[in-house]
Amino acid sequence: MPLHEPSPYEVLGVPPTAGVREINLAVGPAMRAARYTRQQIQDAAALLRNPDKRLESDLQQPLPPEPVDQAVGLLAPVLADPLLVVDRPQLPPAASFLAVHRAELAADFAEPAPAGADPEPPVPARFAADLSVLPQIEVPE
Template sequence: MPAAEPSPYAVLGITPAATPPEVHAAYERALAAATGTVAREACTTAYLHLRNTGRRLGADILEYAAPDPSTTAREAFAGVTNEPLPTPDAATPPIATLIPLRRPTTANDHREPPPTDSTFATPTRFAAGADVLPEVDIPI
């Protein structure tokens, strides 16, 4: 069912939790209140959708389905499209300005001596020692 059509639940004035007898009663009420051929056809179409279990499941899925991703993305980025995009000719910053962005601890890790054998070398500041253990009070 296209998204432009109203929900069959809204046409009949019921909730998705309505039982088949409630759907039938709502159909009769809506049909009696309908004036004109278009309104009667809408009531009949809604009733046929909700009377059939497979069609009702389809109506439920469409009722609670997520919106179309392309529309959602277009709405999410609506304000961004007004901003000019950077040109590829924009100058990249010199490397000297990017060096302070490195963490000093990373630089210290790279200053550690390389492993002498084929095992992994743990940097000195991460080496196991008693200074990393919390103090524990031992009762006497």
């Protein structure tokens, strides 16, 4: 499916300066090329033969973009600077990552005990208090 509706000039393969004679002669080759349907070709030829509709169509068609010959010169200041460079921090060594297994998470997401059975929920063994959680203290001599 085309992105835009083809102009009648594209359908017939004639320049915008084509006269009625050129338009009539272009219908046959356009039909044989079969790039467009028969109805599209006939509509394009009828539109271009009618001076009022042709002028209206010409005014509605967007102008083609003008070529930029100095594109390299215009973009030179932008291309001189490097593109955005993001400094990514180094990844820590694999040994420093903590691996949590599903069995360890089971205690965290276990259903609580019924009310009244135990006033405080049990603390999983991996969260039990020991000396590893205390900060190191330098003892003066």
